[in-house]
Structure formats: C-alpha cells, structure tokens
Amino acid sequence: MNISPVEDLFTVFNETAVLLQEELGCTYLEALAETGENIFQQSILQKELSELTVRRLKKSYEANQLTHHTKEQIRKAFQLAILKGMKEHTQPNHQMTPDSVGMLIGYLVNKFVPADHYRLLDPAVGTGNLLTTVLNQQENKRVEAIGSEVDDLLIKLAYINANLQEHPIQFYNQDSLEPLFIEPVDVVVSDLPVGYYPNDLRAADYEMKADEGHSYAHHLFIEQSMRHVRDGGYLFLMVPNGLFESTEAPKLNEYLKNHAVIQGLLQLPLTMFKNSSTAKSIFIIQKKGKNVVPPKQVLLAELPSLSKAVELEKILMKIDNWISENKK
Ligand code: SAM
Numbered sequence: 001m002n003i004s005p006v007e008d009l010f011t012v013f014n015e016t017a018v019l020l021q022e023e024l025g026c027t028y029l030e031a032l033a034e035t036g037e038n039i040f041q042q043s044i045l046q047k048e049l050s051e052l053t054v055r056r057l058k059k060s061y062e063a064n065q066l067t068h069h070t071k072e073q074i075r076k077a078f079q080l081a082i083l084k085g086m087k088e089h090t091q092p093n094h095q096m097t098p099d100s101v102g103m104l105i106g107y108l109v110n111k112f113v114p115a116d117h118y119r120l121l122d123p124a125v126g127t128g129n130l131l132t133t134v135l136n137q138q139e140n141k142r143v144e145a146i147g148s149e150v151d152d153l154l155i156k157l158a159y160i161n162a163n164l165q166e167h168p169i170q171f172y173n174q175d176s177l178e179p180l181f182i183e184p185v186d187v188v189v190s191d192l193p194v195g196y197y198p199n200d201l202r203a204a205d206y207e208m209k210a211d212e213g214h215s216y217a218h219h220l221f222i223e224q225s226m227r228h229v230r231d232g233g234y235l236f237l238m239v240p241n242g243l244f245e246s247t248e249a250p251k252l253n254e255y256l257k258n259h260a261v262i263q264g265l266l267q268l269p270l271t272m273f274k275n276s277s278t279a280k281s282i283f284i285i286q287k288k289g290k291n292v293v294p295p296k297q298v299l300l301a302e303l304p305s306l307s308k309a310v311e312l313e314k315i316l317m318k319i320d321n322w323i324s325e326n327k328k
Contacts, residue, residue, distance in 0.1 A: 102133025128158030231289025264299030
C-alpha cells in the first residue's frame, strides 16, 4: 500500500501524541502540542517519562523527519491530528477553519494584494490553520504575519504549527478586543468568533457596542480589525450569513458606510456547515483611504461545493473578471 507523506507524518504526530497523552494523563490536544514541541526542538522535553516511552518516542521521531516534507504537507498532517483531538472535545467556537476556505481566502489575497511585501494579521488565529494556509500560498512574497488568540491551548498549537512549518509569525496570547500593540497591517484574514462578547466594559470602547446588553463579538472584531489595518488595506473575514439581518445590523451598516468600502460577499456552500444557522460567507472589505474607490458592482457569489471542480472554476473566472474590471 502506498502511504502519502501527509499520512506518514500524521502517523508520527498521532502515535507520539497518544503515547504522551497516556503517560502524562492529559488531553490529546495538549499531548499533540507537547510532541510538536519535541519534534521542533529535536529533543524529548518531558522529564517524567518512562524509559520505554522515551525509546518509543525516539523511534517514531527518527522514522519520519520533517525535512522531507513541504510546509503544506506539514500543515495538513498537523491539521488532521488537531481535527482528531477536536473530536474528543468539541467547542463550537474553536473550530478550525477548513482547508478549502483557507485556499480560497489565500487565492483572494493573492488577487487583491499584488504587493510582494506586506503585513498580515489574524486576530482570531486559533490553531493557525487559516493563517498558514494563506501564507503557504503567497509564493515569492515576504509576508510579516501576526496572530492573536485568547485560548492558551489553541495559541500553543498555532505557534507549534508555525514553528514546524518554519513561518516566523508573531503571536499574542490575549483577548484581541483589548488594545493590540502592533504596527498597522496591510491585510487582515480571519474566521471570526460569532456570538456575544461578555466584557461590556471593553465593548464600550467600540462604535458598534450594543445599546443594551452584550455586544456582538463578530461586530467588535470587524471594528478592531479596521483599527489595525492601514488606510486602503483589505479585510477578508469569515462572517455569519445573517450578518446584515440581526437587530444590530443598522449599526454595522452605519459603521461600514463611514469607514469602509464593501468589495465582495461570497457565500460558502451550505454543505460545509452542520446547519444553515452556522453557515458563513467570506466578506471582503477595504478600509477607506486616498484613491480607494467603491467597485462598480460588489462581487457577490454563492460558491458551489468546493469539490465541484467545474463549477468552482466558473466562479473563480467570475472573480478574476471582476478583479480585472475593478482593480486596475
Ligand atoms: N482560523 C482559526 C483556525 O484555523 O484555527 C479558527 C478561528 S475560530 C472560528 C475563532 C477563534 O476566535 C477561536 O479560536 C476562539 O478561541 C477565538 N476567540 C474568541 N474570542 C476571542 C477574543 N475575544 N480574543 C481573541 N480570540 C478570541
């Protein structure tokens, strides 16, 4: 049987994570972070292991070295292991951004942002899967990437993911709606957390705060992303389909009218989501600035299932045509 390099590497991540999980009595995802760190440091960092486990770990690490793999193979193998771990502990708002969406956002970034050197932020970086999928598509470009995430374990996985893929990403482990001490960026990509933000005091600092009760985290994330992108910079955000239908939508409309130019809204196929209420779209906006003009027509599309190659090709052609008409 032919085993692909991704499966091969997944087997190393998985076997060694299981060994560490059993011996350390932690969760699979915590053990995955431990084994990822071992692989990166080329050393077994846990001191409390039995000799047998150390031997088994060494054997597994030696059998399959990272140097034989591309960044994408490493990302995919690590992604498979994270998915396995997430099945054990499902947290709806922690879900990793699927490959296909990351590829599409990477494609859009390439089309909208031709610069060969730019700064990129993901303020809800999670496991880093979306950010590194996008980075892996930016060939021959120098991208300074920044990720921020509130969850300790996810950001640990993200920085290990980045290390294994050799991406020098700057990470911040914090609530991204608190002040972010970063220089302005040119592009934001993010799969936004959806729902209420519990910290009303912090929310009070935002134009889109709710008049009563908790504010929508996804609205505040849009505003925070806009604060950190330079004039004329782009945001590619995964947002809920009902973004413009909630009771808070008038505020969002007003905010966008004042600060941004809407470039596009691409609805992802419903089949990608458990149910239609959790379905999402890719929202493309540009921060207002000198020489920023609204497109003749906003790019609107319902994306077909991303496995339907012919239909997808048609939509990508539509996007390409739209870009050549609107982004000269
Ligand atoms: N793109 C990520 C990936 O590929 O793994 C997944 C993003 S997930 C849909 C949303 C992320 O937002 C979660 O990881 C969650 O922990 C994070 N999050 C939620 N509220 C946050 C906050 N206030 N500050 C920073 N991160 C937050």
